[in-house]
Amino acid sequence: DTAVSQTPKYLVTQMGNDKSIKCEQNLGHDTMYWYKQDSKKFLKIMFSYNNKELIINETVPNRFSPKSPDKAHLNLHINSLELGDSAVYFCASSQDHSGHGNQPQHFGDGTRLSIL
Amino acid sequence: AQKITQTQPGMFVQEKEAVTLDCTYDTSDPSYGLFWYKQPSSGEMIFLIYQGSYDQQNATEGRYSLNFQKARKSANLVISASQLGDSAMYFCAMRESSSGSARQLTFGSGTQLTVLP
Numbered sequence: 001d002t003a004v005s006q007t008p009k010y011l012v013t014q015m016g017n018d019k020s021i022k023c024e025q026n027l028g029h030d031t032m033y034w035y036k037q038d039s040k041k042f043l044k045i046m047f048s049y050n051n052k053e054l055i056i057n058e059t060v061p062n063r064f065s066p067k068s069p070d071k072a073h074l075n076l077h078i079n080s081l082e083l084g085d086s087a088v089y090f091c092a093s094s095q096d097h098s099g100h101g102n103q104p105q106h107f108g109d110g111t112r113l114s115i116l
Numbered sequence: 117a118q119k120i121t122q123t124q125p126g127m128f129v130q131e132k133e134a135v136t137l138d139c140t141y142d143t144s145d146p147s148y149g150l151f152w153y154k155q156p157s158s159g160e161m162i163f164l165i166y167q168g169s170y171d172q173q174n175a176t177e178g179r180y181s182l183n184f185q186k187a188r189k190s191a192n193l194v195i196s197a198s199q200l201g202d203s204a205m206y207f208c209a210m211r212e213s214s215s216g217s218a219r220q221l222t223f224g225s226g227t228q229l230t231v232l233p
Binding site for chain 1: 149151153155159160161162163166168205207209219220221222223225226
C-alpha cells in the first residue's frame, strides 16, 4: 500500500528517557513533516524536511531532533523526555509539483506518546 | 492573531441532513491554499478537500463542498446527506505562499461533528 507509515503507534515511557519515532513514505514526495497534537487536539508544525534539508524549525526544544537518512524517511528523536511531551505526533508528506503549494499533505496514523 | 478560526467546538446534525462547518482565515498573502481534514475517533488524519486562493469555482469532492468567500476570508465545509460515519473532528488548515519552501499547514482548533441517527 502507498502511504505514510510511522512506528510505533503507541509509546509509553518514563520521564528522562530518550526515544525515537520512525516515519517512512512511499509516495515519492519531496517534503516530510512532523506535527504535534496536544491534549486539546490542537495541531502544530514542528519540523519539515525538503530534499534532506531542514527548512523550518518552530519553537521546539532542542531535545527534539529530526533525522532524515533519505528522502523517504524522517525520524524524530527525543532526548530527556518530559511530562509535557505527552501528545500524539504525526508524520506527513507532500509533493509540490507547481510551487503553488496546492498538494495536500498525507498523514501517518500518529504515534501516541505517554510519559509516566 | 489566529490565522485559522473555527468557532464551532461541537456540532450536531441529523443523519441525511446537510451541515456546514465554519472556517475563517487571516492572511495577507495573495496566494494561499485552504484544506479540510477529517480525524475520526481512531485518530488518523484524512484529507477531504482543497481550495486555492485563485480558484474561481468552489471546490467539490463527492458529498463535500467548500463554500469559499474570499472577500469575507471564509472557507466553510459543507457536508451533504450526513452519514453516521461522518462523526469526527474536522480541521480547517491553510498554507501560505510566504511559508516558502516550508509549505507548512496552519490548523484551526477543529470542530467535533456528531451525526445523530
